[in-house]
Amino acid sequence: MRLTATLVLGLFMATPALAETHLVQMLNRDAAGDMMVFEPAYLEIAPGDSVTFVPxxxxxxxxxxxxxxxxxxxxxxxxxxxxxxxxxxxxxYYGFKCKPHEAMGMVGLIRVGDPDTVPGIGKLRGKGNDRMQALLAQAGG
Ligand SMILES: [Cu+2]
Incomplete structure (x- = not known):
């Protein structure tokens, strides 16, 4: 299994043209009616990929x-x-937030590659802390 994973990784790294750009929208309200959200709030991407945060x-x-x-x-x-x-x-793992709406839960999480461990939570205010706990649980599950 390890050999296969190494081979696949090697192929991926040899073809940087495959790097993707993912979009994350910054919204006042999403389709579910939640206020002040990143959409999506959780992403799994490959090393070398980019994320564009769209206002x-x-x-x-x-x-x-x-x-x-x-x-x-x-x-x-x-x-x-x-x-x-x-x-x-x-x-x-990379945590991100909207500074004006952090306390209203406007936070997100990006998982890059295949990290071993889910990190502890950083310093976040109000609902941002609750939302990040949920995202970390999602990442670990
Ligand atoms: Cu915001």
Missing amino acids: TERSHNAESVDDMLPEGAESWVGKRDEEITVSFDQPG
């Missing part, structure tokens, strides 16, 4: 959560109403 509705931003990045990964901070594209090379 579909106003007054949102996308930034990394302190203490919820893999070792050696860079943090990022998007401006309010700014479309920002972030590339993810380092395998692991």
